[in-house]
Amino acid sequence: MTCLNRSHRKMKLLAAIALVIGFVPCMSRAAELNLATLTCGKYENEVLPAAATNPTADSLNTVMWLLGYSVAKSGAHVMYPDALAPFGFALDNECKSNPVESLLDALAIVKPEPKNPMNLTTLECAAFASRHVAMARTDPESANTIMMWLFGFSTARSGSHIFDADSLSSFQTALLANCAKHPQSSLFDVLSTVRISKAVGSPVHPKP
DSSP: OGGGOOHHHHHHHHHHHHHHTTTOOOOSSOOOEETTTOBHHHIIIIIHHHHHHOTTOOHHHHHHHHHHHHHHHTTOOEEOTTOHHHHHHHHHHHHHHOTTSBHHHHHHHOOOOOOSOEEGGGSBHHHHHHHHHHHHHHOHHHHHHHHHHHHHHHHHHHTOOEEOGGGHHHHHHHHHHHHHHSTTSBHHHHHTTOOOBOTTSOBSSOOO
16 A cells, blocks of 8 residues: 555654553544445545545554554454554455445454554553653654554444544543543553544544
8 A cells, every 4th residue: 555655654653652552561624434334445546545645634544543443343452563554455455355345344354463462451541641742742743643543442442433533633632631530540441431522512433
């Protein structure tokens, strides 16, 4: 995939994940995407190309959100820092082979490579939050991409199948606020309870 051929950024991202999470033993004004009705063909031909050619969008972050969503839907509670590129290519191949398949069904077929797992249940939310805030000052791009993974993970945990990239900032605010309220809770537990609303008050995670 063109959007994943960014080796320098990928290396920065993997290092960032290790810094923020690994110490334990974006699209702009985009329309909401319903994974249940979005076909693989539209994902390949409209969603990814629009992000790849739009300087205000980011197709890598889109795939990162989908990776987080996929991991949560599988029942796992870990982040795989080496899984982004293989997952993106596998999803790309699945969608090209089955263009009429829904993206939601494709995500159920494509499995992340379970290498070097980082357990979200053993990471205190306050510890994550402090490192994320520090990274956001020095490397906002990587911090944003990691937050997109967490956003996808949380969305799947909520039972929704709506991707609303414009709500990333609201999600981040809610997550960090919950970490401040429950500093000793695990990041996994907090991600499982985060609920946010848009400025107009409509739910970000509508029921399927």
